Amino acid sequence: MKKIIINPVTRSNSPFVVEVTVSEGKVVDTKCSCQFFRGFELILQNRDPRDACYLTERVCGICSSAHGMAAAFALENAAGVRPPYNGNILRNLILGADLLQNHIRHFYFLSLSDYVKGPDLPPFVPSYKKDFRLSKKANEAMLQNYYEALEIGRLAHELMALLGAKAPFPHSILAGGSTVAPTVDVIIDFYYKLKKINDFIQNKMIPDVHTLAETYADYFEIGNRNANMLDFGLFPKDEHDRERYFPAGLALEGRVQEVDLKPIKEDLSYSWYADKGVPQDPYTEETVPDREKDGAYSWVKAPRYNGKAVEGGPLARSWIRGDYRRGVSVMDRIMARVLETELVGRLMEGWLEELRPGEPVFKPFAIPQEAEGAGLTGAMRGPLGHWLRIEKGKIAHYQIITPTAWNMSPQDATGQPGPMEEALLGTPVADANEPVEISRLVRSFDPCSACATHIIIPGAPVREFIICV
Amino acid sequence: MISRNKFSRVFQKHGSHSGVTARLGTSLLSKGKRNRLPVIWLGTNTCAGDSISLLNSLDPGYRAIISDLIDLRYYHFGMPAEGDKSTGVLEDTLAERPGEYVLIVEGTIPTRSNGLYCVIGNRRGKPFTALDAVQELGAAARYVVAVGTCASFGGPYAAHPNPSDGKAVHKVLDRQVINVPGCPAHPDWIVGTLAHLVWYGEPELDEYNRPTLFYGETIHNLCQRRHYFDSGIFSAHPGEPWCMYKAGCKGPVTFADCPYRQWNGEHLNWPVKANTPCIGCVSPEFPDHTEPFFEHLPDIHLPQVTVNANRVGAVTGVLTAIGIGGHLVASIIKGRLPKTLKKGFSPAKPGIEILQTTPAQILVDSIKKMLKKKR
Numbered sequence: 001m002k003k004i005i006i007n008p009v010t011r012s013n014s015p016f017v018v019e020v021t022v023s024e025g026k027v028v029d030t031k032c033s034c035q036f037f038r039g040f041e042l043i044l045q046n047r048d049p050r051d052a053c054y055l056t057e058r059v060c061g062i063c064s065s066a067h068g069m070a071a072a073f074a075l076e077n078a079a080g081v082r083p084p085y086n087g088n089i090l091r092n093l094i095l096g097a098d099l100l101q102n103h104i105r106h107f108y109f110l111s112l113s114d115y116v117k118g119p120d121l122p123p124f125v126p127s128y129k130k131d132f133r134l135s136k137k138a139n140e141a142m143l144q145n146y147y148e149a150l151e152i153g154r155l156a157h158e159l160m161a162l163l164g165a166k167a168p169f170p171h172s173i174l175a176g177g178s179t180v181a182p183t184v185d186v187i188i189d190f191y192y193k194l195k196k197i198n199d200f201i202q203n204k205m206i207p208d209v210h211t212l213a214e215t216y217a218d219y220f221e222i223g224n225r226n227a228n229m230l231d232f233g234l235f236p237k238d239e240h241d242r243e244r245y246f247p248a249g250l251a252l253e254g255r256v257q258e259v260d261l262k263p264i265k266e267d268l269s270y271s272w273y274a275d276k277g278v279p280q281d282p283y284t285e286e287t288v289p290d291r292e293k294d295g296a297y298s299w300v301k302a303p304r305y306n307g308k309a310v311e312g313g314p315l316a317r318s319w320i321r322g323d324y325r326r327g328v329s330v331m332d333r334i335m336a337r338v339l340e341t342e343l344v345g346r347l348m349e350g351w352l353e354e355l356r357p358g359e360p361v362f363k364p365f366a367i368p369q370e371a372e373g374a375g376l377t378g379a380m381r382g383p384l385g386h387w388l389r390i391e392k393g394k395i396a397h398y399q400i401i402t403p404t405a406w407n408m409s410p411q412d413a414t415g416q417p418g419p420m421e422e423a424l425l426g427t428p429v430a431d432a433n434e435p436v437e438i439s440r441l442v443r444s445f446d447p448c449s450a451c452a453t454h455i456i457i458p459g460a461p462v463r464e465f466i467i468c469v
Numbered sequence: 470m471i472s473r474n475k476f477s478r479v480f481q482k483h484g485s486h487s488g489v490t491a492r493l494g495t496s497l498l499s500k501g502k503r504n505r506l507p508v509i510w511l512g513t514n515t516c517a518g519d520s521i522s523l524l525n526s527l528d529p530g531y532r533a534i535i536s537d538l539i540d541l542r543y544y545h546f547g548m549p550a551e552g553d554k555s556t557g558v559l560e561d562t563l564a565e566r567p568g569e570y571v572l573i574v575e576g577t578i579p580t581r582s583n584g585l586y587c588v589i590g591n592r593r594g595k596p597f598t599a600l601d602a603v604q605e606l607g608a609a610a611r612y613v614v615a616v617g618t619c620a621s622f623g624g625p626y627a628a629h630p631n632p633s634d635g636k637a638v639h640k641v642l643d644r645q646v647i648n649v650p651g652c653p654a655h656p657d658w659i660v661g662t663l664a665h666l667v668w669y670g671e672p673e674l675d676e677y678n679r680p681t682l683f684y685g686e687t688i689h690n691l692c693q694r695r696h697y698f699d700s701g702i703f704s705a706h707p708g709e710p711w712c713m714y715k716a717g718c719k720g721p722v723t724f725a726d727c728p729y730r731q732w733n734g735e736h737l738n739w740p741v742k743a744n745t746p747c748i749g750c751v752s753p754e755f756p757d758h759t760e761p762f763f764e765h766l767p768d769i770h771l772p773q774v775t776v777n778a779n780r781v782g783a784v785t786g787v788l789t790a791i792g793i794g795g796h797l798v799a800s801i802i803k804g805r806l807p808k809t810l811k812k813g814f815s816p817a818k819p820g821i822e823i824l825q826t827t828p829a830q831i832l833v834d835s836i837k838k839m840l841k842k843k844r
Contacts, residue, residue: 039632061518
């Protein structure tokens, strides 16, 4: 038995910790946990409900627009307002651009260093030395695409700036719509930048993921788990939001069904919060941090759907849509992410054509004095939910459940591990000094602890506690 | 900023008088290339937004930055190494290049529970806190640069009630820290500050240790829509193409060059151009005192005179200048704005000069007299 601790796991949006126990070359026990705590929901209390759009974007630098979108949906839900026709499309385009940025940067910048040897120059060195399987020529070609992807990822954020003012943390995703008038100069600029990105995806990224999948084909057999997956739906088709381009759905053992919010409960058995012994409802639960709790090991709570640990992300969305159902593994997650990038890029070209210059983009509305609302969307990494309660015109309660909270959740009362932990069990580890299998597996989830570790319910006292062991 | 004298001294050092520009230009560049400054980019309690902003730099792009400008040794967002292999780089740099490297910090430094609210790795089997890392690495660094508003001033993660007792870098280090605020910091502000350090040394800093090159003037004074303000034409809500003052713009009290520079690397847009208010994200007061984001700066009510944007918007341009100028200055007289915001209106700064030459000054004087009489 050997214990391997990777602290920090770098090349994720924010570092986190993975601890595995290896016996006879395979992972037999695992704990994934996070290292920092900010208490974002506590900070949001008593602020102007409109400010939540901009403030919650600050939860995460790489998926800021998804938080803006969820916050906008929550306030629209509470205030009973819908964006104008253009407003919906513009918001989709901003979030779409951010998603392209995220997926391109994740594939090349964050995860490719696990498979491709970099140049002999910091910060590429030091690095692991083993299991780089590409030929020298193929490695060099992929590296050139890595450099080009740096430019393309940057360009995707320029798209976001065109319609959203700046990136990250765009200003133009608001409850009530968006703010930049879709005039022809903006549309044509956006279109030709988008086209460059789509050309790159088509001609470089898609071939690269196939090269990777062929060279590292064994990773279709690593990181497996049952197809238990969830998404809240991404990109409303119109301003009424009756349908989304990526529909909400739940896959249990691979079978897709409708999502209901009631079965979502959070289990606190192994999280550093006082536990009432039964899973809690996110609408009403009260959370009291308790770092001394016996057996607990993570700040992340364990959200469960009808008691099931479900994972989110591009693979979940593709599975629910029916686009990709080959399997659930490290390489399937990567493949689905790249294919989703291509699809979203193409959808965005269509949305541009649907814009109606001259028509309104924003609908003013009054902030209700007392109201409740939920904002649910697919985000880069999976299902994202913001829950909001307004009292006396101010935020009285704000709750965020992020994709990484689903993916990186700890065990629950029944001993069921979180999706990432479940995927890690049984993973072969050839060399405990260079546990590349672990690195590749956890990064296939595109984890983001910045998103996962702020879960706290306003009103509960925050005690002294420690973040990580 | 570099003075003309210093600039020519730098040039004279590097070449003869003939063909001076071409030769010196390249020698500066190659000097930079040869002696790339070792850099540690330490993410503490952060969302990695400034790491992303670094990647959003156009010229130079990330590839040129790491090969031509700096020797980026530690960068959690992009380095292949992980676990002890990555944090080992911190100890190696500290041991090998003390007094030479630049420490860049992104994020607040939580101080609660001795810093255990943010742990950046393991050291000899124990948690290596961000607080320890910043203090140890900061003490031996040649320069310390706080990138982003969190590291510079506390920002959103240190907002009320500051659950992690997060602090700005300069609050935990007993030395000068160059602050490059912004949420995120603009790619040009980050790369520009680094280039200044590499080529010319420390840039000119203001009283908040921000490079005056980027933070020397208010958004309001640089704003393309300033004439709408002066003419009293206001947007009532986001999405309208006029002055965003009434929709909550904090441009009058925010020091940054966004209107000239624009976002991101390609300089395409910025919040007011996108018909939204500036939220003052570079300010030491962000976000607690620049909120509510969509409400305008506080109104002022005095005997016989009530001035606010709603009223002045209805009258002529001259009255507008009187009204709003008067209201802001009167707010300062009454101590309504946080102390740090007053900076924007102290007579030594450009912000006030416009007021001094307009009828607003007359109103200010009358308000002052009125207040004196009352006392």
